[in-house]
Amino acid sequence: xxxxxxxxxxxxxxxxxxxxxxxxxxxxxxxxxxxxxxxxxxxxxxxxxxxxxxxxxxxxxxxxxxxxxxxxxxxxxxxxxxxxxxxxxxxxxxxxxxxxxxxxxxxxxxxxxxxxxxxxxxxxxxxxxxxxxxxxxxxxxxxxxxxxxxxxxxxxxxxxxxxxxxxxxxxxxxxxxxxxxxxxxxxxxxxxxxxxxxxxxxxxxxxxxxxx
Amino acid sequence: xxxxxxxxxxxxxxxxxxxxxxxxxxxxxxxxxxxxxxxxxxxxxxxxxxxxxxxxxxxxxxxxxxxxxxxxxxxxxxxxxxxxxxxxxxxxxxxxxxxxxxxxxxxxxxxxxxxxxxxxxxxxxxxxxxxxxxxxxxxxxxxxxxxxxxxxxxxxxxxxxxxxxxxxxxxxxxxxxxxxxxxxxxxxxxxxxxxxxxxxxxxxxxxxxxxx
Numbered sequence: 001x002x003x004x005x006x007x008x009x010x011x012x013x014x015x016x017x018x019x020x021x022x023x024x025x026x027x028x029x030x031x032x033x034x035x036x037x038x039x040x041x042x043x044x045x046x047x048x049x050x051x052x053x054x055x056x057x058x059x060x061x062x063x064x065x066x067x068x069x070x071x072x073x074x075x076x077x078x079x080x081x082x083x084x085x086x087x088x089x090x091x092x093x094x095x096x097x098x099x100x101x102x103x104x105x106x107x108x109x110x111x112x113x114x115x116x117x118x119x120x121x122x123x124x125x126x127x128x129x130x131x132x133x134x135x136x137x138x139x140x141x142x143x144x145x146x147x148x149x150x151x152x153x154x155x156x157x158x159x160x161x162x163x164x165x166x167x168x169x170x171x172x173x174x175x176x177x178x179x180x181x182x183x184x185x186x187x188x189x190x191x192x193x194x195x196x197x198x199x200x201x202x203x204x205x206x207x208x209x210x211x212x
Numbered sequence: 213x214x215x216x217x218x219x220x221x222x223x224x225x226x227x228x229x230x231x232x233x234x235x236x237x238x239x240x241x242x243x244x245x246x247x248x249x250x251x252x253x254x255x256x257x258x259x260x261x262x263x264x265x266x267x268x269x270x271x272x273x274x275x276x277x278x279x280x281x282x283x284x285x286x287x288x289x290x291x292x293x294x295x296x297x298x299x300x301x302x303x304x305x306x307x308x309x310x311x312x313x314x315x316x317x318x319x320x321x322x323x324x325x326x327x328x329x330x331x332x333x334x335x336x337x338x339x340x341x342x343x344x345x346x347x348x349x350x351x352x353x354x355x356x357x358x359x360x361x362x363x364x365x366x367x368x369x370x371x372x373x374x375x376x377x378x379x380x381x382x383x384x385x386x387x388x389x390x391x392x393x394x395x396x397x398x399x400x401x402x403x404x405x406x407x408x409x410x411x412x413x414x415x416x417x418x419x420x421x422x423x424x
Contacts, residue, residue: 124389126338131390139392161385161393162405169381173373177336178343180351181373193374193416197409204405 024062026052032073036129040070040136067144070137074120080106080113085145088160096199100191103167108174108187118175121168138164163198170194236274238264244285248341252282252348279356282349286332292318292325297357300372308411312403315379320386320399330387333380350376375410382406 030051034043045066049056063069071081087102088095106113124134142160143151150156170190173182242263246255257278261268275281283293299314300307318325336346354372355363362368382402385394 121384121389122337125334125384131388135389135391138389142391142393157393158397158401159405161391161397162382162402165381165385165391165394166378166406166409167381168384169377169379170374172333172337172380172384173377176343177333177347177350179347179354179373179377181354181369182377185370185373189370190374193371193413194378196416197378197412200409200412201405204408 023052023054023058027054027059027062027069028073031069035070035073035133040066040133040140045069067137067140070133075116076120077106077113077116080117081141084164085141088145088147092202093199095202096197097191097195099163099202100167100195100198103164104170104187104191107167107171114175118171121171122176159201159204163201166198166201167194235264235266235270239266239271239274239281240285243281247282247285247345252278252345252352257281279349279352282345287328288332289318289325289328292329293353296376297353300357300359304414305411307414308409309403309407311375311414312379312407312410315376316382316399316403316406319379319383326387330383333383334388371413371416375413378410378413379406 027048031043031048034048034051038047043066045059046056048069049059052059059069063072068078068081071078083102083106084099087098090098107117108114120130120134123130125131139161142164143157145160145164146153146156170182173179174185239260243255243260246260246263249255250259255278257271258268260281261271264271271281275284280290280293283290295314295318296311299310302310319329320326332342332346335342337343351373354376355369357372357376358365358368382394385391386397
C-alpha cells in the first residue's frame with residue numbers, strides 16, 4: 001500500500017476508456033444475457049464474445065472456461081468452484097472426509113463464498129429458467145469433479161451426483177429451511193457423521209453392485 | 213358421529229348447513245391464518261379452535277394433533293406424514309433401507325403425496341415466514357420419528373435430522389434443480405446407494421463418538 005502508487009496506477013474510469021475492466025464487464029453482461037436466453041448448455045464462449053464485441057480468446061483469458069464464466073456471472077468465487085472438485089483427488093480411503101470438509105467449507109463458511117451459492121440454489125429451486133441453467137452447470141461440475149478416466153463412467157457420475165445432492169441437503173436443512181437441530185449442530189459433529197456416509201457412497205463404485 | 217348432535221352443537225353460519233365438512237373447513241381456514249400469524253410453534257389447538265368458533269376437542273377429533281392439522285393445511289397426505297417416522301421402528305440393522313424407501317416412496321412417488329411436500333419445501337426455501345413455520349414443524353416431526361426414549365437424546369436428534377436433510381437433498385437434485393444424472397438415475401440404484409449411507413449415520417449413535 002505505497003502512497004506513491006495512488007496517483008499513478010489506477011486510471012480514471014467514468015468517461016470509459018476501453019480498459020480491461022470494461023471489457024471484462026462487457027463479457028459478463030453479454031454472458032448473463034446469453035445464459036438467460038439460450039441456457040447454460042446452449043451458450044458458447046464464441047457467441048458470448050460476439051455479443052460482447054470482443055475476441056473469444058479474450059473471454060478465455062479473463063475466465064478460463066464457460067463454467068468459470070457462468071460462476072462469475074453468479075458471483076461465485078473461484079475458490080468455491082474448485083474446492084469441491086479438487087477434493088475428489090487423493091487417496092480413496094479419505095475421500096469422504098475431504099469432500100465433506102471441502103463442501104462445508106464453501107457452503108457453510110465465509111458468506112463471500114456461501115451466499116452466491118445459496119442464491120444460485122434458491123434461484124434454481126424457485127425459477128424454471130434458472131433451474132435449467134443451474135442444473136446443466138452443476139451436471140458439468142459433477143462430471144469435472146471426477147478423474148478424467150471416470151468421466152464417462154455412469155456409476156461414478158451417479159455417485160458424485162448423489163454425494164453433491166446429499167451435501168446440498170445438509171445445507172438446505174442448516175441454512176435454508178433452518179431446522180433447529182441442524183442449525184445448532186456443531187461443525188465437527190456434522191463432519192464426523194457425514195464423512196463416513198459420503199465415503200460409503202464413494203466406496204460403492206469399487207464395490208459389489210457391478211461386479212456381481 | 214351421531215346424527216342427533218348435528219342440530220345441537222355447531223351453530224349456523226352464512227347460509228350453509230353447519231355439517232361436519234363446514235366445520236372441518238372452518239378449522240383449516242382458522243389454522244392457516246393462525247399458523248401464518250403466530251408460526252407453527254406459537255399456534256395452539258385451543259387458539260385455532262377459538263378462531264374457528266368450535267370446541268378444541270372437535271379439532272382433535274378431526275385432525276388428531278397440531279402436526280396433522282398443519283400437514284392438512286398444506287394438503288400433505290396423512291400417509292406421507294407417518295411413513296417416514298414409522299420407518300424408524302423395527303430392527304436396527306435394516307433401518308437405513310426402511311427409512312430410505314419410505315422417504316423416496318412419498319417424496320419421489322405419487323404426485324398426490326409428493327407435490328404438497330415439494331410445495332412446502334419450495335415455500336420454506338423462498339419465503340422467510342414459511343421458513344419458520346416449516347422448520348418448527350419439521351423439527352417436531354424429526355423428534356417424533358425417534359422412539360419415545362430417544363426424543364431427548366441430542367445425538368439421536370442430530371442423526372435423524374441429518375438423515376432427513378440428506379434425503380431431502382436427493383429430492384432437491386432429482387425433482388427441484390433436476391440435475392441430469394440424478395433425474396436419470398434408476399430408483400433401485402438410488403436406494404442401493406443411499407440406504408447404506410443412511411445406515412452409516414444411524415449406526416453412529418451406537419458407535420464410538422460418545423463412548424470413547
